[in-house]
Amino acid sequence: MDRRAFLAFASLIPVLSACGGGGNDSPSTGSSGGTGSPVEPVPVGRHAFSFATNSNDFLIDGQSFQIRSGEMHPARIPVEYWQHRIQMAKAMGLNTISIYIIWNYHESSPGVFDFSTENRDIESFIRLCQSEGLWVLVRPGPYVCAEWDLGGIPSYLLAYPDIKLRTDSVSDPRYMAAVRRYIAELAPRIAPLMASNGGPILMLQVENEFGSFDSNAVYIEEIRQCWLQNGIAGPFYTEDGIAELMHSRSNVAGGAIALSNGSSSAISTSRSHFAAVPAMAGEVYTGWFSHWGDAELGGSTADISSELASFMQRKQSFNLYMVHGGTSFGFFAGANLEIGTGQYQPDITSYDYFAPISEQGAATAKFLTYRNLIASHLSTPPAAAPALPGTLTLTGASAPLPTLYASIWDNLPSALPASQTIAPLPFEMFGQSFGFALYRRTLGSSGAEKMKVTELHDYATIFLAGQYAGALSRPAVPVGYTRDYAAVTPGTDMTLPAVPSNALLEILVEGMGRVNYGTDMIDRKGITQSVSLTDSMGQTSQLQGWEIVPLPMDESFIANLKSVCTNPAKSGLFFKVSFNLTETGDTFLDMSQWTKGVVWVNGRNLGRYWKIGPQTRLYCPAPWLRAGINDIIIFDLHQLAAAPIPLVGRPDA
Template sequence: MFWQAAGTLKQLHTGMKKVAFLIFFFISCIAGHAQGSRHIFSLGKSDFLMDGKPFQIISGELHPARIPKEYWKHRIQMTKAMGCNTIAVYVMWNDLETAPGKFDFKTGNHDIAAFIRLCKEEGMWVLLRPGPYVCAEWDFGGLPASLLKIPDLKIRCRDPRYMAAVTGYVQHLSAEVASLQCTNGGPIVMVQVENEYGSYGNDKEYLETLRNLWIKNGIRVPFYTADGPTPYMLEAGNIKGAAIGMDSGGDQHAFDEAKKWNPDVPAFSSETYPGWLTHWGEKWAQPDSAGIKKELEFLLSHKKSFNLYVIHGGTNFGFTAGANAFSPTQYQPDVTSYDYDAPINEQGLPTPKYFMLRNLIKKYVAYTIPEPPAAIPTITIPEISMKAYSSIWQNLGQPVHSPQPVPMEALDQNQGLLLYRTKLIGHKSGTLKIWEPHDYALVFLNGKFIDTVYRDGGKWEVKLPKTDVADPQLDILVEGMGHINFAQFMIDRKGITDRVTLNGMTLMNWDIYKAPLDASYIKNLNPSAGTTYDGKATFFKGSFSLDQTGDTYFDLSGYKKGVVYVNGHNLGRYWYIGPQYRLYCPASWLKKGQNEILVLDLLQNNPANISTAASLY
């Protein structure tokens, strides 16, 4: 009887275990359905491993901040249709922290988590490139320009003030993306630590601090670094246990260098360049396709992982374009378009380079490559009549008084214009020098335009003529054109960064007027058709009606230098020195019925009609 009772209990226990198992299995299925299949991505000695099996990363880079949210899915599908299985995602810190301590992860194209989920829906893996420094030809390399309010700030190192800001960023971004790691059913397989640090510094404890910050905030996937494939860059930029990314790694020599540095982790080409960037005043960068074809043939035939930087660049809308400088007096601002001569052009269309690379990738991969999605429709608009509307001079507001000029960031302004005004006492004519103009200045004496001063080249002097005015008024209107985003001169404040001298005498007692040219400033413009100050810094306005919307380019070749707004959206900068004369406007920023275009031109005296086109050039 005892054994019979024992047997009955055993059967009951077994039955309960089965029920418990079924409940657990059911819950797991629900969780698995909600989160997607979980995967383990790991670093082998020479290969990346997905669930223990070798995995080749074939990646194309997209930047959500440069693409209207409405087109995210289209650009992801275009990337997949070229043969990629992964998307590299740069995250721009300063696009998300809109003011110190205030983060926006929801409006417009700030929803990074939504972009990553779209990648998952389209069957794409993700390489996350969160910085905090990214370079990317983006303003200040992604760092918040508000940091420059700290007079003796040191960046990309363990300066406690810098690291306090970095810690806040890592905490907020991790909260958005940690659940999207492949170990949780998401698409993120690796996270980059900093960016090309071996080209900048050698504080490996700083890099370890960054990695530990991500780990502390829930990042569990492997890490990688990205550096040029030279011995000193790899030594200074890579950290133990992180995969070695090379910018770029297009031949065996590069991979051999990586193996010398660390033979126990895989290396890959973290930035393979199908195109290149363009500065104002240059010709459009259009590198020969033979070079990228040769590199990809090597990478594909040797089963090396790689990331195409960029497969689609998008647009530096507003004031997001950065600048380069490789000497104290050099300054090379980037154009508004980030077309980059990429396989997918600025408006999302495939180029001949796209199809060449697609056909090449097809030869080496086992999976089926889908057809590209339909193109986004484009439109052209009948010529738009423009009229003078207002000027900076009618919208100055209240000044800030200062003994010496101070830069924008000291006044909690990161972009736009500053007007510096003073009375000339003592010297009243002669050689005026601005120390230093960041980046483009217009000089006026008693309301009369004298000359411009451009930062690049170090020629910062203007000759002031004699006048009959007892106390002449000097006005210097300074435009910031993008914070430097690379190399050793990134501490780059805007406006007048030190002083102004006249015949060697330091000019004192300034009134400084802010003109940030942001949405609030533009919305509250005081209309005034009258022009002053020789017609410089004038707003021109026009309207146009649409029966249907579509992507288009506004042609500013009739203007000289300034900024364009369509229905309140800042399309970016234009400049007569070229090469860019047309600015991209996505369909989502247009509407059926009446639309408005507003142009601020710093140099143009009279309005010019504006035409449109269906392409960048």
């Protein structure tokens, strides 16, 4: 089954009362007694994790061990909530946490790494798991997918026009040189945390779902060698669907096998063909994700109770993807290309995934169902669920009221040198990873009637002589989606209004998520090919000589906005509100009355919103608010300074 096929995405369920249970699933030495699971040593001290040679068992210090894992991604969780989410997984009866380490979240430009600030301190997350008595599976890529921008691969590699990704050093030495640099930086942080060195890490995954991309055993082995050369000798494992594994033989030498959309029967199939190593259900999907423009978030129909019961009865190892999804804050949400049509489908900001633990960290109905099921097979009940962090309601008089603050047109940084911009360039060619860019030039007396932006990536608002002329959208937009500003045209072609002589053409382009799955991952942002005009006689000409203004919209840019707006009738406006809080709490900001843009709270990027839905609210975690004065800034591509819109905030319900 293709991992990116659509599944329903269910509405969030109010937090349940604390799940009962006294005791702790972190086992002690000695006999487990009863009919519960085998002995599971607390991950303190050095331990030997290995594979049984004649069975499907994983072993810790020679004893059979069932991996009961739940996936969560530190990059999607505020660091202040790491321990809470880990404790929630433990309370569901799990004994292991699986994590992606996302390369481009830690290396933003070549050789510039960050493994220390905020939720990038991976070592601290892994130690927190150990402090809670949980083991860890580490999935460091270099490719992770994860509905994350470019599947976690740094976009700076796309500055090479002919780059090849996810391939060996003979096919593209530039890619593998970057991979080696990443692994060399990461390995010394991981090595002390391996179980053999007294840490909680049981296994390290080599690449991710490579069988869905290619068949290249040389590449898989080259990555394994990178880890060996940097002091990590395994144990290793790979992840793939059973069909892809059988077709591409994408397993790593001597490594265990984890199966996407894994099931008891798939484990048996894997064992019959790869008898030397154990197999586990590496991704058991608890829900699914959504794209902008989907008809709805979906329903909570995904129920893995039957499969989970089978795993527990047979003592087979599994990993729930996701046990807690979290949020793709900032510009990190990825995208897909629809199979068959190639339609670009950017992912929404929320990565709630309809997981057992909601985006806010609440226990859902699934949580209680799965907890009870797992607990019925354990000799001691799981620990009680920790209390849900406090919540915040902003309605009525307490709802912040953003007002016009600034215009992007009065905050433009310097343009690129003209010598670089004969043709329109994508973001990556001028060193920009995320955000927006402005492409502009004077048209003269062209008599143009139509314009075509070839390979627009991904959304553009068009202005002629300072007047809004319309928008183009690479993502599909609902039929009749116009709002009150002008039509948004799906695709790349638009009919122009009458073009005044010497009119300035301005194209403000938003780069949305890069494609994170499949064979077409080279997904540069901005105008990636050309702009052409067609006149009334049908004559077409390409425009050259562009002025390009990079607009990464990073924290520094937002912090230095000038409160200037000389033309409030020209869309591309910032709105701001400062408001006082006596206490903080988690809330969800309702963006349903806004059109398309980005929200920053106290300088932190909550992510994208878009009126086409299906997501209409953005999660704002309590740690990003503060007692006292708080600032919210909204950049909207279309909204004008009409009557202020109250910014309602409600706890998830």
